[in-house]
Amino acid sequence: MRFSYLSPSALHFGRGQRHQTVELARTYGATILIVHGSNAARAQWLLSAFEGAGLNPDTVACHNEPSLPQIEEAVAQFRSHPPDVVIGLGGGSVMDSAKALAALIPSSGPVLAYLEGVGEGRALEHPPIPMIALPTTAGTGSEVTKNAVVAVPDQGVKVSLRDPRMIPDAAIIDPDLMQGAPRTVALAAGLDAVTQVIEPYLTLKANPMTDALAAAAIPEGLGALRKVVESDSAEAWDKLAWVSTCGGLALANAGLGAVHGFAGVIGGQTGAPHGEVCGTLLPAVLRSHLAHAEAGTEIARRVAWVNDRIEEQFEGGIGGLAQWSRDMGLRGLGAMGLSPDQYHNIAEKSGKASSMKGNPFTLSNAELVEILAASA
Known part of the structure; x- marks a missing residue:
């Protein structure tokens, strides 16, 4: 018998666990990037919590499933001043976007080069930025996986960016963030x-x-x-x-x-x-x-x-x-x-x-x- 098993460094499960996000993020530094879904109001509780702690995070909205152009734009925006920690708050698409940004902002090559299938599948030259995952849907499990799925519109496919180090450092699974979904x-x-x-x-x-x-x-x-x-x-x-x-x-x-x-x-x-x-x-x-x-x-x-x-x-x-x-x-x-x-x-x-x-x-x-x- 021979196998390997990978998982986040920390997994926090249960109602109310989301309230430790700010203190957990501060252990990585003061420069924070929050990736949220298309409805920014659903992220306001977290933004308010950071503001109450004297921090002013940057934000990126993920309006649909992450695509190559969207990831390229966000990577270009933050490569010159990378955050200390990336937080993903949303469904599977937001998780994938946040994981991709945490992995690719520190890298030096074009985004396409790191994608499987359509690119070179190039290995990441640098470790990803620490990431905290806060899923708001009970489905993808992306908060504990080592890849991000990215759409490549001009080729009509979705492909993966994959590296064992892309598993989020901390996953906070709070059903309060999920219940009541349509x-x-x-x-x-x-x-x-x-x-x-x-x-x-x-x-x-x-x-x-x-x-x-x-x-x-x-x-x-x-x-x-x-x-x-x-x-x-x-x-x-x-x-x-x-x-x-x-x-x-x-x-x-x-x-x-x-x-x-x-x-x-x-x-x-x-x-x-x-x-x-x-x-x-x-x-x-x-x-x-x-x-x-x-x-x-x-x-x-x-x-x-x-x-x-x-x-x-x-x-x-x-x-x-x-x-x-x-x-x-x-x-x-x-x-x-x-x-x-x-x-x-x-x-x-x-x-x-x-x-x-x-x-x-x-x-x-x-x-x-x-x-x-x-x-x-």
């Missing part, structure tokens, strides 16, 4: 959280540490998902926030699979939210696993166990989860703007994605197209 946001984020504990459990690179996290989180996540979306339950939000963090830790150390292999390509083509794409693809990918798994093998046992956990929460199992998701407002790929004549190209690009390497089965282009068609 149903569409809660649904997409929750399905992403569930997907990101299922895929690491089924990946070729699973290990005992990630198995322990995923096996505990999968049933909790499936149960919490319904209650968060249907009733905005406080207890369910606490559980889903924990599941999301477990998913981030698991995927950072074991990788993912076909759902995420597709997701970056489809997100780049359509601009659809990452969690919505993942939630739409998950049922068809799981059915593909069931069809490929040979009786008596370890992967067959794992896939069957996941299917049983889904059946405990959704009548009809995988089909029941898919129908419930649609009933709650999840769009299919067609409604996201993907047409059948794009399937072959999407399949070809997705087959080369890094996440696809962890899928428990090698899938042909024709099989990948079948998954897309089943997710329309």
